[in-house]
Amino acid sequence: RLEKIWLAFGMAMLAVFLLVIGVSAFAMGMAPPTSHAHDHKIDPAQVKTTAPFDKPGLRQTGDHEYEAVMTAFTFGYSPNRMEVPAGSTVHFTITSSDVVHGFEIPGTNVNMMILPGEINHATYTFTKPGEYLVLCNEYCGAAHEWMKTVIVVK
Ligand code: CUA
Structure with missing residues (x-):
């Protein structure tokens, strides 16, 4: 018993x-999945037809607040020029449509590796007016040295 x-x-x-x-x-x-540097992966070949990367560009999301959707490719970035007023906070969302690239804004703490199809985020507040270059710091081929875009802060 x-x-x-x-x-x-x-x-x-x-x-x-x-x-x-x-x-x-x-x-x-x-x-919800814990959010890291990259939330999900896109087939690099599909990047150009996958939202939001099908329409790269800058869009205002608030007062002095912008989202910059960008793609890195051999050998450049889209868009190749952006302009924001001084004091703007820019949230970058960027992926690569081919190989590994870099995303470095010299003089700021923005410096990341852009892996093909992975979505990377960075945020920076541009307090001082000027021209900020975005440079590729990962060797990606013959024209690597010239791969860049510019952010004009007015
Ligand atoms: Cu892209 Cu080096």
Whole structure:
């Protein structure tokens, strides 16, 4: 009799245990993925036809707040020139449609590697007017040295 009670108790514990595992697995599945540098991957060949990269450009999202959707390719960036008023915070969203490129704005803390099809983010507030070059700092081929775009801050 005692054995039967223990057996029932054991079975109940097992059921509870499985239930807990099941519920936590379900909860994990439902939880939003933790956001890192890249949220998801695009086939590099599809970058030019995948939103938002099908329409690279600058768009205003608030007062002195902009989003810059950009693509890096051999050998340049799209758009190849952007203009924002001084004091603007620019949120960059950028991917590469071919090989690994870099994205460095000398004189700022913006410096990242742009992997093909991976979406990279950086944010910078341009307080001082001037011309800010964006340079590629990952060797990507013959014209690597000349790969750049410019952000004009007025
Ligand atoms: Cu792109 Cu070096």
